Amino acid sequence: MSTNDSDPEQMELDELRAEIEDIDREIVELIARRTYVADTVAQVKSDQDLPTTDESQEERVMERAGENARQFDVDANLVKAIFRLLIELNKVEQRQNR
Template identity: 50%
Template sequence: MEETRRKGSETRNGQQGSLDELREEIEEIDNGIVESIARRTYVAESIARVKEERGMGIHDPDREEEVLERVEERAESLEVDPETVREVFELLMGMSKDEQRRHTDTD
């Protein structure tokens, strides 16, 4: 994690970046996050079709808890607050379920 923190707060030449450079880096990260959310949404649509074909419901509490535990562990390993990461992923999973509902007639 220390390497990740250092990497995020330094310019390519290893010196402290200017505020503008740091903001530019945040913008790049934000764009990556949005792209990842879009990818996740697309995969959720595919999952909805598979679940519908198999007669499965959208809500799978065991799977959701598995995902939440996994991302909390990953957050801890990166020294990021696991509760905050859990909340973010609960929101993302809610978005995925909404997307699945839009593409199927199942719950």
């Protein structure tokens, strides 16, 4: 199937794909920002000799993730799975840096 730039449907599809590319970049940027802040939290924990894992904080993060998912009508289980992965990756990094 060849792309025809004069085809309005193809142009719309290309614009939508470009928008998805922009959103994907923003998601990665937000993950990078979150990771930076989590690294700072890890440093504060280390400086104060606090444990790496704070289960009550993790629970609050997961509750917020579920609430935000419902607010934006996104599958809460999917959002929570993504946040669980982010939390686990941060914990691994925190342990490695101690």
